[in-house]
Amino acid sequence: MATLALFGTDNLTIPQSLQEAVEHGEVFTRGWVVELILDLIGYTPDMDLCEVRLIEPACGAGAFLGVIASRVSASCRAHGRTLADASGAVRAFDLLDRNVELSRAVIARTLQGEGWASGEAEQIAADWVQQGDYLLQPQSEHRADYVVGNPPYIRLEDVPDDRMAAYRSACRSMSGRADIYIGFYETALRSLAPGGRLGFICADRWMRNQYGRALRRLVTRRFSMDLVLAMHDVDAFDEQVAAYPAITLISNRSQGPAVAADTTRLFDAARARDFADWCQSGENERIETGAFKAARLPHWFPEEESWPAASPARLAMLEDLTKRFGLLEDPRTGTRVGIGVATGADKVFLTQDANAVEFDRLLPMAMVRDTTSGTLNWSGTYLVNPWSEGGDLVDLNAYPRLASYFNKHGDALRKRYVAVKQPHRWYKTIDKVDSRLTRQPKLLFPDMKLTIHPVLDQGRLYPHHNLYFLVSDAWDMRVLGGLLLSKIAQAFVEAYAVKMRGGTLRFQAQYLRKIRVPDPNAIDQSDKVALAEAFDRRDVEAATEAALRVYGLTELPE
DSSP: OOHHHHHHHOOOOOOOOHHHHHHHHOOBHHHHHHHHHHHHHHHTTTSSSSOEEESSSSTTHHHHHHHHHHHHHHHHHTOOOOGGGTTTEEEEEOOOHHHHHHHHHHHHHHHHHTTTOOHHHHHHHHHHHEEEEESOOOOOGGGGGEEOOOOOOOOOOSSSSHHHHHHHHHHHOOTTTTHHHHHHHHHHHHHEEEEEEEEEEOGGGGSSSSSGGHHHHHHHOOOOOEEEOTTTTTHHHHHHHOOOEEEEESSSSSSSOOOEEEOOOOOHHHHHHHHHHHHOOOOOOOOOOOSSSEEESSSSOOSSOOOOOOOHHHHHHHHHHHHHHESSSSSTTBBEEEEEEESHHHHEEOOOOOSSGGGGGEEEEOOOGGGGOOOOOOOOOOOEEOOTTTBBBBOOOEEEEEEHHHHTTTTHHHHHHHHHHHHHGGTTOSOOOOOOHHHSSSEEESSSSSOOEEEOOOOOOOEEETTTEESSSSHHHHHHHHHHHHHHHHHHHHSSOOOOOOGEEEHHHHTTTTTTTOOGGGGGGGHHHHHHHHHHHHHHHHHHHHHHHHHHOOOOOO
């Protein structure tokens, strides 16, 4: 963990631009949301709160600290403590002097309202709140049983280069275009004592995007993701912000049971208490009200690449299938997902002229338009193929018509990056052609579709790069096609994939690989027949009905 001493405080002054960014990035949390977070992590007055340590990394104007002070006050009275006993129970930080003063005033005012003398209330406020950069504090300042708060929303470009370098050195998960809040998560998690808990309300984009990958890896390897409560439509802050917030609870322990929950605009203080009561009761695997939906999961998802987004009930189903079934791509069954050939110059390499070059240099290509009906209807497109059966570039001297064709388009081919990098191989496609793939039965998937759309190629064509393919040594491709035509396969892709405007999904390899499937030898013959026939008829409902039996499900949750 980096410290201020490591970087030198003189070189890390807070410029006006960063102060303005911090002020702009301040989003103040409503009191009832703070109460909910504290209830969920178990920071309650019935505990002796003087015996534990809570940290708030970016206290702002004191939205969390007022509620915390009230709970510490009640705890002191319940356990016969003086207020001075709570001097070390809380530490809060903020970059701005103005916020430090505001937070101290909130604490003092709250404690005085609880009947404590003004002098001791002001002393506690001074002890608790410090001006400083939480991400660069000495490690000894970080130890905590609880870390709570609403990390700041500061754009990367608003942070001076020297301070950003210090942040990146201190917080290894802040890679790429990571927002500042990624560093707050990492620093807070590493500070937790065994069994300690983090409770943040923060943007949830890190759970799925690229810059959150290192943080997801840290969580899945060392901590327990206990709860995710999405609050995208809830008025959780004093001002309207488009932040896609969620409450996340993470513990310093091995992964245990988790709760996935979502809310509607009706979620308010009263409904928050109902939700907390349900969470703490341990009863009912699922609950659905007009204000929130929630489901208990045996554990959280183990992947670091991306965590799924779906309704709580559907997340529970996906977690169950993840636990019980293997991945679609599996070396034991020879099942592999890939993408078709990218040429870097389709106008040159693709042709419908069967006489353009020597016939054995024309490779029949499967295009997206060939898959539209659900049955492969070849449109007559060829790849002008520079690759031999063995995977080497052919000698153009052996193919005079091919040489003439490529030389005719030489300017366009030589301008490509791949040709500039390897000028002696100027006529290669970006991807090498694997001649074996043409002859293999395979399922083809258009890159962009509203619904999953597997199409069978019996082994005649080579896929273009806008098509993903699936081959297998063990599966009957019609049976697998029926399984992948089902709404269960669709549910996996919907949970992980990028959704385009209008609801179009990207059926890319990384999302297809998330699908879980049974062992092909474990499927009853009658179900195999049902899946294959549903695939032939393009009958999604029949495919889903058969898939539910195969997966041991009674229904597909919405």
